[in-house]
Amino acid sequence: MYKYTIFILCFLLSIPSTLQANESQQCDIYFNDLIEASIPDAEKANMLHVYMKACGEGRFFDGQSILNNTQSSSLIKKAATKKLRGDVPIALRNFVATQNINNSNVDTTPPKLVGLKMSSHSIDVSNGQQVITVDVSLRDESGINDARFWFRYPELSLYKHQEERIDWVYNASTNTYDATFTYVFDETSVAGSWEFSSVLSISDSNGNRVSISIDDITELGFNPILQVVNSNYVDTTAPQLVSLSMSSSTINVTNGQQTITVDVSLYDESGISDARFWFRYPELSLYKHQDERVDWVYNVNTNTYDATFTYIFDETSVAGNWEFSSSLSIIDSIGNRVSIDTNDIIEQRFNPYISINNQATLSDSKVEAITDFKSLTLYNQVSEFALTVDDSIPYDLWVIASDNTVLTDIEFSGASGLSNSCIINSDKIKCSFSAFGVYEYLNAKVKSRGSDIGLSVFLVPDDSSIEQDWESNFVLFPVVDIDSDGINNEIDTDDDNDGVPDFEDAFPYDITEALDTDLDGIGNNKDLDDDNDGISDKDEIKFGLDPLVPNDTNNVLSHMRLFTDVNGDGVKDWLNYSQSGSAVDFKLLDGRDFSLLHFYTLNGLFEFPSIELLGDRNNDGIKEIGLFGFNADVGRYQLAVYNGYTGQGMGT
Incomplete structure (x- = not known):
């Protein structure tokens, strides 16, 4: 084949620009030889280009014998519509596209569907495979080159192709080309309506091509639907x-x-x-x-x-x-x-x-986690990342959340100028940005919530920048397996392996902490005041209070209230009181060591009054104390006011 190709090519290159009569005949002979050669279309197109230069562009179309040649006409049409494969010279494409090919003997009509019959329009594959045959008849004056049909399940874009390549047989009595397609359905076939059709897979010998959709088939009066019944479970999920x-x-x-x-x-x-x-x-x-x-x-x-x-x-x-x-x-x-x-x-x-x-200049952008993942709580999910970027280069920043993390916001800082546009979804954030005047690095603060914390952050420069090390552009936060138990965080129900399930663990990544009663971001093991009521855990235990309950002083006989700095040492002191009927005993205790500073008893006018801390009414720097209750003597509720330090009455 290659010797033949070289022979033709050598001839073409040897033809002078001006041809004699016998040379003109040789051009016709070698053109026909070239068209009939068993070489790829793209190679023919290359050689036709050489022929065109040697024998003249006009001869490429003028000869009636050439235009009547079905194969050459098909090749010309393919070139004109850019259907040739391979590296077809642009000059040839442009030249062919400008020609007015006028030849009534060339078939330019694609095949037409004239007959379609299914062996059945309903099958049950619950107990095993079933075979469907479809008889198809096409009409075309040049003959069928190729025609493929398939069944398609549109909801999942599933296809069922014919078992073997078929031959189209000419039927002289009907002037059609007939073929029978065979399809096998079995227990793995999805139940529902399957549609018979073809998309750009029907072509005649001249290259005329056509699609036949289910609508086309229906308009022609044929039924394109096959109902498949299947009581078995069928996998409908893609890989x-x-x-x-x-x-x-x-x-x-x-x-x-x-x-x-x-x-x-x-x-x-x-x-x-x-x-x-x-x-x-x-x-x-x-x-x-x-x-x-x-x-x-x-x-x-x-x-x-x-x-x-x-x-x-x-x-x-x-x-x-x-x-x-x-x-x-x-x-x-x-x-x-x-x-x-x-x-x-x-x-x-x-x-x-x-x-x-490939002899190019590289850049090195990076993303690094700043936040210590152990400090994150389920109630305070703010994760910060340092982005190493070049000035004025466009970047995309991706933040992908794990299954149990919900993304809520992202903020940038650390540059004198920033242009950014972010799309924020609960499971992913994509920001396109460019920054100039970046300080040490660009800071990205990601906010989230959920029963777990899991982020992946990926920094992608635009195509003008060739990345030096992609590994440094990607970070998982926190690390994939914090407790190194062989189970990734996303499926590990106890990430830090402290015995407390993640959904109950306020610090799922810190083995030393699990609770944060007052939600101040400090775990109870480190927090000196777990309920944030102003009384240290040590002192609450000393006075018989619950260090995890902030208002427990109101539910016991002996109460502690943070009071005023009575002794002027710069530390607020404590007011301790206990109640029995209408009598209330008060003690003022030092805020540093709980030593007794002063005490007094108030016998009020009310049965079981409520104790109120009031403002400093006599300007001595100490709050006053109020007893509030129902005064039976006057028949109404009253508030009795007393000096906070001495207990002396100040009126009602």
Whole structure:
């Protein structure tokens, strides 16, 4: 084949620009030989371009024998509509596109559906597989090149393809091309309405192509629906990404090729039928595919399907940030299909980027956690991160929450100027920003709530900046397994392994703390006043009070109230009182050591009065005391006021 190609090409290159009559005949001969050669369309197009230059552009279309040649007309049409594969010269495409091809002998009409009959429109696969055949008749004057139909379950985008490639047989009596399609449904087939159709998969021998939708079939008077009954459970969930790990996130191809391997684990209850991933350079839509088709191996320990992809980059690879992803190429054995793009990978808390260094300048942005995770409580979830960024470079910052964490807000600080736009959802935050005049670092403060704390933060520079080390752009906060018990925090019910379940633990990441009674952010083990009532835990225990109950002084016979600095030592003193009927005993105790400063008893006019602390009415710097109750002698409620230090009456 290649000798033949070289022979034609050599001839073409040897043709002078001005042709004699016998040379003109030779052009016709070699044009036909070229069209009939068994070489790819793209190679034909390249050689036709040479022919056009050698024999004249006009001859490319003028010869009636050429225009009547079905194969050459098809090739011309493909070139005009850019349907040729490979590197077709732009000059040829542009030239062909400007020509007015006028040939009534060329078929330009796509095939038409004239007959469709299913062996049944309802099947039950509950007890085993069932076979459906569909007889299809198409009409086309040039003949059918290819035509594929399938059943589709639209809700889940599941497809059922014919078992084998079929042949289209010409039927002289009906002037149609007929074929029978065979489809097998079984216990794994989803119950419901399946639709028969074809999308851009019906073409004639001239390349005329058409889709036939269910609406088209219905308008022609045929029934495109197959009802499938299945009482069995059927997996309708597409494969899920569980883990992703790259051998390196940065490679240098300046001096030769480098190999990147990517370990991928997927979960699916039915098994993986096919899954392909690639690296993509988005600015130029360049793709790097794996070298060989991979096998997915079931891992009984992790209940996942694992595979390793291999990619080779070399000196011809464009320098920049390449993205790892897959588009509608991950399918399980049932046919459930999913795409996993770059954003999906980030949201799964993995890094989808590699940097290709090919004599380029690198930058080194970073994200680091500032907050000590042990200090976080379920009631006070504020996590701070330091972002190392370059001035005026656009960045994306992703914050992804674990299942039991709800994101509420994000704030930036640490730069003289900042432009940012954030989309805040309960499970993720994405901010696009650029900063200038950054001080030591840009601060990102993330606020959240929930029964657990789990964040992943990922800093992504735009395509103008080639990242030096992607590992430093990603941080899990807190670390994946705080107590190192082999169970990741997201599924560990006791992250710090202190015996208190996370949902009851105010400090789920601090083994030394579990309670914070007064919600002041200090655990009870470190807090000297757990109920924040102004009385230390030690003193409450000394006076028989409960250090975890802030108002327990009102529920016991002996009460302690923080009073005024009676002795002028700069520390507020305590008022202790006990009540028996209408008599109330008062003691003033030193705020430092609880030594007795003064005492008195008030015999009020009221039975079981309430004790009130009043303002300083005589300007001696000490609060006054009030007894409030019902005075039976006068028949009404009254407030009796007494000097807070001496107990002397001051009126009612």
